[in-house]
Amino acid sequence: MPGREGMSEWYRLDNAGVLYSALQKETYSAIYRFSAVMDRPVDRQALQRAVDQTMPRFPTFRVRIKRGAFWYYFEPNDAPGPYVKEDISNPCQPVRFQEDNGWLVRFYCYEHRISVEVFHAVSDGGGALVFFKTLLAVYLRELGHRIPNTCGVLDITAPPRPEELEDAYGKYAQGKGWRGGRRGRAYQNTGTPEPFYTLNVTMGFCSVLQLKQKAKSYGVSITEYLAAVLMKVILDKQHREAPGRELPVALAIPINLRAWFPSESLRNFILTTRPVIDPSLGEYSFEEVLSQVHHMLRLNLSRQRMRAELTGNVRFTQNHLLQIVPIALKNPVMALGYRLAGVRPYSGTYTNPGAFLVPPEMEPHIRRMEVILGQATNPRVHCASISYGDVMEITFAGTQKETDTEREFFRFLIRDGIAVKVESNRTE
Amino acid sequence: MPYCVHCGVELDATATFCPLCQTPVLDPVQPPDTTSPKPFPTQRGEVAPVSKQELALLLSAMLICVAACCGLLNLFLKPGRGWSLYVIGAAAMLWLWLVPPLLARGMHLLLRLLVDVAAVGLYVYLISMDLNGQAWFWGLAAPVIFWGGAVLLLLGLVLRVYRRSVITSLTILIGSLGVFLFGVEYLIDQWLYRAWNPSWSLVVLTICVGLVIPLIIVRRIPSLREEAHKRFHL
Numbered sequence: 001m002p003g004r005e006g007m008s009e010w011y012r013l014d015n016a017g018v019l020y021s022a023l024q025k026e027t028y029s030a031i032y033r034f035s036a037v038m039d040r041p042v043d044r045q046a047l048q049r050a051v052d053q054t055m056p057r058f059p060t061f062r063v064r065i066k067r068g069a070f071w072y073y074f075e076p077n078d079a080p081g082p083y084v085k086e087d088i089s090n091p092c093q094p095v096r097f098q099e100d101n102g103w104l105v106r107f108y109c110y111e112h113r114i115s116v117e118v119f120h121a122v123s124d125g126g127g128a129l130v131f132f133k134t135l136l137a138v139y140l141r142e143l144g145h146r147i148p149n150t151c152g153v154l155d156i157t158a159p160p161r162p163e164e165l166e167d168a169y170g171k172y173a174q175g176k177g178w179r180g181g182r183r184g185r186a187y188q189n190t191g192t193p194e195p196f197y198t199l200n201v202t203m204g205f206c207s208v209l210q211l212k213q214k215a216k217s218y219g220v221s222i223t224e225y226l227a228a229v230l231m232k233v234i235l236d237k238q239h240r241e242a243p244g245r246e247l248p249v250a251l252a253i254p255i256n257l258r259a260w261f262p263s264e265s266l267r268n269f270i271l272t273t274r275p276v277i278d279p280s281l282g283e284y285s286f287e288e289v290l291s292q293v294h295h296m297l298r299l300n301l302s303r304q305r306m307r308a309e310l311t312g313n314v315r316f317t318q319n320h321l322l323q324i325v326p327i328a329l330k331n332p333v334m335a336l337g338y339r340l341a342g343v344r345p346y347s348g349t350y351t352n353p354g355a356f357l358v359p360p361e362m363e364p365h366i367r368r369m370e371v372i373l374g375q376a377t378n379p380r381v382h383c384a385s386i387s388y389g390d391v392m393e394i395t396f397a398g399t400q401k402e403t404d405t406e407r408e409f410f411r412f413l414i415r416d417g418i419a420v421k422v423e424s425n426r427t428e
Numbered sequence: 429m430p431y432c433v434h435c436g437v438e439l440d441a442t443a444t445f446c447p448l449c450q451t452p453v454l455d456p457v458q459p460p461d462t463t464s465p466k467p468f469p470t471q472r473g474e475v476a477p478v479s480k481q482e483l484a485l486l487l488s489a490m491l492i493c494v495a496a497c498c499g500l501l502n503l504f505l506k507p508g509r510g511w512s513l514y515v516i517g518a519a520a521m522l523w524l525w526l527v528p529p530l531l532a533r534g535m536h537l538l539l540r541l542l543v544d545v546a547a548v549g550l551y552v553y554l555i556s557m558d559l560n561g562q563a564w565f566w567g568l569a570a571p572v573i574f575w576g577g578a579v580l581l582l583l584g585l586v587l588r589v590y591r592r593s594v595i596t597s598l599t600i601l602i603g604s605l606g607v608f609l610f611g612v613e614y615l616i617d618q619w620l621y622r623a624w625n626p627s628w629s630l631v632v633l634t635i636c637v638g639l640v641i642p643l644i645i646v647r648r649i650p651s652l653r654e655e656a657h658k659r660f661h662l
Contacts, residue, residue, distance in 0.1 A: 030517070086471065087468075087471075088469055088473035089472050090472050090473050110468075110469045212472035382505040403448050406448060407448035410435060410437050410448060411435050411436065413436065413437075414436040418438045419438065422435075422439060422447060422448060423440050423467040423468070424447030424467075424468070425469075428450075
């Protein structure tokens with residue numbers, strides 16, 4: 001079923017897109033949000049003009065999803081919009097394919113904040129940040145600033161390049177495939193669910209410099225340090241609950257494959273890695289957790305291993321038997337598969353897209369960046385972080401009432417000598 | 429800038445409590461800023477209602493169509509026997525189960541159960557019409573259906589009105605099943621023999637009581653309850 005890749009017609013979803021579209025339901029959101037807090041209140045009309053100019057340059061974002069007999073597929077969306085809306089307190093609401101004119105990208109503004117929400121089947125964080133950076137550049141140009149097309153800002157007058165539209169998974173799927181071994185059940189870190197469509201968001205802001213110095217003092221990277229803090233906090237939480245048998249604590253950490261395989265695709269190109277600590281073997285100090293995380297991440301991240309894993313995933317979706325199963329049967333099976341292989345073996349998600357770099361001309365106009373992950377399949381928090389300048393923003397977002405994971409996480413940073421400022425959308 | 433006295437984190441100037449530990453911000457020198465905008469919007473995103481009317485319309489059309497086609501066919505196929513009443517009754521019952529909850533948003537539990545029980549009653553009544561079974565319908569089927577409805581209603585109200593733990597809910601469920609079957613045998617006996625001679629339902633009730641007793645003990649003794657919560661992740 002080869003899709004014509006010229007973007008004038010339909011095209012098929014990439015490997016990650018197949019999964020996210022099959023999972024989409026009212027109680028799970030494969031939507032993530034990036035926000036930029038600007039130096040002055042947002043001009044909504046200028047932002048709408050910027051959206052209108054930017055969208056045609058990104059045909060992979062200007063799509064609607066359609067349901068075929070066997071698979072979902074994308075087709076260009078020529079409907080009016082997408083429109084910039086007033087921001088809401090419960091972000092990252094699950095996407096409904098038939099609503100909002102079929103748009104899979106949403107734009108919001110509130111005071112100084114510009115937010116873009118993207119359905120994960122469309123693109124991963126790496127692709128969405130290129131889109132967002134270009135949108136911010138066009139917005140600032142609309143306000144009269146001169147912003148060059150450097151540091152990853154794409155030229156909106158140029159036609160989209162074929163490399164941006166490619167399915168990078170398919171391109172690099174070669175050789176022997178490997179789908180990972182059986183992964184046991186991890187501690188689920190769930191809490192009391194909030195009423196329908198409530199997403200509790202708590203953001204912490206700290207200095208990148210302080211974090212870097214702290215991570216350096218342990219001989220690790222910032223991502224490794226923050227992942228280890230999160231794992232230690234979850235390990236301690238499980239220990240306080242005193243279960244009969246302590247389960248392993250494992251995180252899902254998405255890896256941007258563009259750093260390993262030369263691809264400029266604006267679609268999905270990620271894999272997840274799984275650092276895991278098994279507390280049934282004995283108590284771990286923070287330094288021991290940190291050492292484990294540091295070595296596990298480095299051991300698992302090799303070009304060959306990642307290629308084998310993405311090849312295994314691609315081969316799985318190309319399976320002839322799976323191809324002929326109607327979508328109505330395929331979706332529940334994939335949802336069950338995700339629950340067993342994508343939810344059960346993990347205690348949470350931590351993602352760090354890294355530093356958001358912009359042309360120097362844009363820097364004074366952006367105060368900070370923010371990232372939020374949508375609600376998980378069960379009431380637990382997802383953690384995400386992004387840095388801009390000297391501000392590292394760390395978000396905990398989830399549908400659980402309790403705040404224990406984020407509270408202990410930020411208290412840990414404070415005890416470790418890192419000053420944190422906290423903001424939240426919680427009202428009680 | 430306010431700080432949380434428990435967490436040590438800096439808070440937004442507009443914050444009235446710490447979002448991590450809910451400790452109120454109490455600074456007599458610098459009260460929370462009530463004029464500046466909050467860091468996040470306070471307006472919730474409204475959930476666009478799913479088009480339930482359309483779904484109700486489609487379901488109604490399908491069920492009416494099935495009922496009409498079978499009614500028509502009955503005129504030619506075995507016209508002496510009202511077999512289509514079974515299909516029409518099933519369609520009516522399904523309609524009453526599915527469509528009113530779609531049309532009436534937040535339909536009250538009591539009303540919904542009444543409608544559902546009435547639908548079952550209607551269907552069984554139609555069957556009794558075909559089988560000339562008015563006697564067994566009014567003598568046995570209707571009392572059993574209403575008894576079942578009453579037990580369900582009580583169960584629904586108890587489980588819904590009061591927030592129950594899993595153990596308590598399970599206890600109530602098992603207990604209700606025993607009581608329902610006990611009542612069913614009473615009604616059968618009354619219909620058949622005009623006398624009550626409990627036998628099999630007593631066995632079922634005893635089994636239910638046997639199942640319920642350990643659950644009540646676990647529920648009543650805090651240490652056991654905590655252990656059950658811990659072991660079974662309740």
